Amino acid sequence: MASDYSQEKLESLLSDPSFRDWILFNKDAEKWEFWTLEDKNRAKIVDEARLILQSLRKHNVKYTDGDIENALRHTWGKIKLNPNRGSRKSISKKILYAAAAVTILFSFLLWGYNSSDLFNLNLTDQVALKNEEGLIEHYNNSNKALLITLSDGSSVLLQPKSKLSYPKIFPSNERNVFLSGEAFFEVSKDPKKLFSVYANEITTKVYGTSFRVVAYKEQPNVEVLVRTGKVTVSSPKIKDNKIELVLLPNQAARYTKKESLLEKIEDITQNGVLSSKPSSIEKLSFEFNDITVGQIFKTLEQAYLVEIEYPKEVLENCFLTTSLNDLTLTEKLKIICESIGNNSTYSITGNYIRIFSKGCN
Amino acid sequence: MLKIESKENSDSGLWLEIKSGREDAFDLLFKKYYVELVMYCRNTIHVNQEFAEDCVQDVFADLWKYRNNISSNIIVRSYLFTSVRNRIYKNKKKFKLSLSFKRDDNFHFDSFFQNEFLGLSDEDLLRREKLNKIINELSERQREIIYLCYINNLTISQASVILKINYQSAKNLIFRTLTVIRGKISAFILILLFL
Numbered sequence: 001m002a003s004d005y006s007q008e009k010l011e012s013l014l015s016d017p018s019f020r021d022w023i024l025f026n027k028d029a030e031k032w033e034f035w036t037l038e039d040k041n042r043a044k045i046v047d048e049a050r051l052i053l054q055s056l057r058k059h060n061v062k063y064t065d066g067d068i069e070n071a072l073r074h075t076w077g078k079i080k081l082n083p084n085r086g087s088r089k090s091i092s093k094k095i096l097y098a099a100a101a102v103t104i105l106f107s108f109l110l111w112g113y114n115s116s117d118l119f120n121l122n123l124t125d126q127v128a129l130k131n132e133e134g135l136i137e138h139y140n141n142s143n144k145a146l147l148i149t150l151s152d153g154s155s156v157l158l159q160p161k162s163k164l165s166y167p168k169i170f171p172s173n174e175r176n177v178f179l180s181g182e183a184f185f186e187v188s189k190d191p192k193k194l195f196s197v198y199a200n201e202i203t204t205k206v207y208g209t210s211f212r213v214v215a216y217k218e219q220p221n222v223e224v225l226v227r228t229g230k231v232t233v234s235s236p237k238i239k240d241n242k243i244e245l246v247l248l249p250n251q252a253a254r255y256t257k258k259e260s261l262l263e264k265i266e267d268i269t270q271n272g273v274l275s276s277k278p279s280s281i282e283k284l285s286f287e288f289n290d291i292t293v294g295q296i297f298k299t300l301e302q303a304y305l306v307e308i309e310y311p312k313e314v315l316e317n318c319f320l321t322t323s324l325n326d327l328t329l330t331e332k333l334k335i336i337c338e339s340i341g342n343n344s345t346y347s348i349t350g351n352y353i354r355i356f357s358k359g360c361n
Numbered sequence: 362m363l364k365i366e367s368k369e370n371s372d373s374g375l376w377l378e379i380k381s382g383r384e385d386a387f388d389l390l391f392k393k394y395y396v397e398l399v400m401y402c403r404n405t406i407h408v409n410q411e412f413a414e415d416c417v418q419d420v421f422a423d424l425w426k427y428r429n430n431i432s433s434n435i436i437v438r439s440y441l442f443t444s445v446r447n448r449i450y451k452n453k454k455k456f457k458l459s460l461s462f463k464r465d466d467n468f469h470f471d472s473f474f475q476n477e478f479l480g481l482s483d484e485d486l487l488r489r490e491k492l493n494k495i496i497n498e499l500s501e502r503q504r505e506i507i508y509l510c511y512i513n514n515l516t517i518s519q520a521s522v523i524l525k526i527n528y529q530s531a532k533n534l535i536f537r538t539l540t541v542i543r544g545k546i547s548a549f550i551l552i553l554l555f556l
Contacts, residue, residue: 007539014511014539052542055492056404056512063396071418072391078422 006045013049023053077198080176082134135165135178145184145305147329147351150177154195155329157184157304162216179213184282186210186328202255202262205232210326211247212282225252225268227282228326235262286324286332293318296336297355304329310355315340318360372437380428390437391421398445401513405504406449416448439519442509446523488546495545503538506531 013019021027036042140146140158148156151169158164162181170193179199187195189208197204199215202222209229215222224233226247233253234244245253245264252265284303288296293315297308306329320339324332333353337344344357378386395417402413420441424431431440496504502524509520521531 007536007543010543011535011539015517017514020511020514048543048546051488051492051546053511055489055496056508063399068392068395071395071414072388075391075418075421078418079425082426 009045010049013045014052019049020053023050024057080174135167137163137165139163140181147304147306149330149348150175152190152193152195153188153328153330155186155304159183179215181216182212182214184210184212188328188331200255201235201257201260202253203234205234206230220257222255222257223252226250233262235260286327288324289321290319291321292316293320293336293340293360296320300329300332300353306351306353308353308355311357311359314359315355315357373433376435376437377433379425380431380433387421387425394438394441395421397513398441401442401508402445402449405508406446406501408449408453412452413449416452417445420444420448436519438513438515439523442513442515443523492542492546495542498545499538499541502534503541506534507538510535 018028019032022029022032036046138146138148138158140160140162143160145160146158148158148164148166150156150166152175154175156164156177159182162179162183164183165178167176173193175187175190175193175195177195177197179197185197187206187208187210191207193207195206195208197213199213200217200222202213202215202224204211204213204224206229209231210227211229211231212225212227213223214225224231224247226249228249231247232244233247233255235255243262245262247253247264250268252268253262254265255262284299286299286303288299293310294312297310300306301308318340320336322335322339324335327335330348333346333348333355337346337355337357340357340360342358342360344355346356347354372390375386375390379390398417398420399410399413402408402416403410408416424441424444496507499507505524506520509515509523510517515523517531517535518528521528524531526534
């Protein structure tokens with residue numbers, strides 16, 4: 001039947017890039033139109049080929065240059081998540097779960113801990129796993145805030161039902177963490193290493209300061225509230241160009257997901273502006289004037305929701321005058337120990353802090 | 362033929378620059394192929410937009426991260442399509458996505474009216490609408506080879522590598538697919554004649 005021959009012709013037309021360029025992009029129109037008219041039988045085949053090609057090519061109305069730029073930026077974001085891996089590793093999740101459990105148990109044993117009063121680690125309350133990118137994923141399953149100390153000394157108070165992903169040790173040039181939910185950040189100062197919090201569509205960048213990020217998946221808004229220092233907030237999804245807001249203490253940024261709108265809130269001390277109330281740490285003052293060490297530790301316990309074990313008898317009559325505002329928890333502990341003197345030291349494991357001291361001068 | 366060769370040259374030039382660490386070359390390659398790759402996934406394998414975008418971005422991210430482990434002699438176009446396809450199928454298995462896309466005929470309709478198809482006769486519009494449906498009814502494989510060879514500028518030989526079939530199977534597949542399409546078109550035209 002003629003159809004066999006015509007199908008051959010059809011195939012050879014369709015496989016010809018020059019023909020496709022004519023149908024789809026109108027290149028060399030004159031030459032091809034002439035060719036089509038040369039032979040009566042060609043018109044039918046050309047018509048068929050045109051129908052097929054034009055139907056196959058769905059138009060990409062949705063992709064503007066801006067969309068492509070955003071996708072490119074997103075891709076660089078993925079690259080920076082884990083830049084220097086020479087080879088891929090895939091570890092089955094079961095092995096990771098087992099390893100995590102063993103690690104937690106092991107550090108338990110290392111402490112030589114036998115009484116269950118002060119330190120009650122419920123393994124289901126916090127789940128910390130290594131994900132495929134090599135980041136630790138810390139999920140707070142309990143009903144109170146959870147303290148996470150990062151490798152640079154920064155502290156993060158992670159609220160319930162929230163998750164923080166971070167590298168065990170920060171690389172030399174940057175500090176990136178990923179938040180889903182809500183947390184209060186105290187970032188240790190390092191002008192050489194930018195600290196970035198990626199939460200849903202908002203990125204918060206600082207060199208050292210304290211601020212709160214509220215970014216729950218189900219909520220319509222993402223918010224960043226600054227307590228101390230200077231914070232830059234940007235959102236990559238905004239279509240025209242990259243908008244960056246610079247926030248000072250007591251200022252906030254609110255990102256409305258639906259409208260992709262990023263706005264600045266000038267004064268968060270006004271009521272009713274924000275969706276959630278500040279946690280106790282944001283309300284407390286860390287100015288201590290001739291206060292007992294025990295009292296100072298109590299304040300820290302309240303602010304960071306930690307347990308602090310310290311030699312009470314030895315430190316009974318120690319009074320300190322010091323200002324610990326705008327410092328991370330580890331920085332605060334360091335200064336307290338230095339102020340007590342006598343080679344006093346501390347150690348942190350999750351929410352549990354232990355102070356070693358022989359008394360003050 | 363000349364046109365294809367110069368395209369390959371610019372791709373291989375870009376790739377060499379990417380291998381030597383040039384981020385601007387990476388950006389150029391990304392902009393050149395991103396939409397084409399995403400639309401390929403949407404149109405042939407019928408995954409949703411977010412999933413397709415995610416997979417393509419992951420492929421590019423890996424291309425940069427592991428550039429030192431990849432040969433300088435790759436055919437970039439082939440390599441990208443192969444990687445994207447592999448990533449889509451791997452991730453589909455992981456997350457068990459259901460193919461609900463088939464019900465979304467609106468997708469075809471929208472692209473239908475938003476381009477130069479306006480101004481065509483009713484009969485022509487009907488034909489194109491019908492062809493959209495025919496393409497939708499093809500198997501994934503059939504759609505893939507048609508797209509790879511006729512829209513994404515790959516040769517049959519390259520398409521056979523990407524689809525992991527041998528050259529003759531690829532040729533047969535194209536032939537059968539065109540037969541199916543033409544058969545359905547003429548059945549449709551017959552119906553039109555009797556209306």
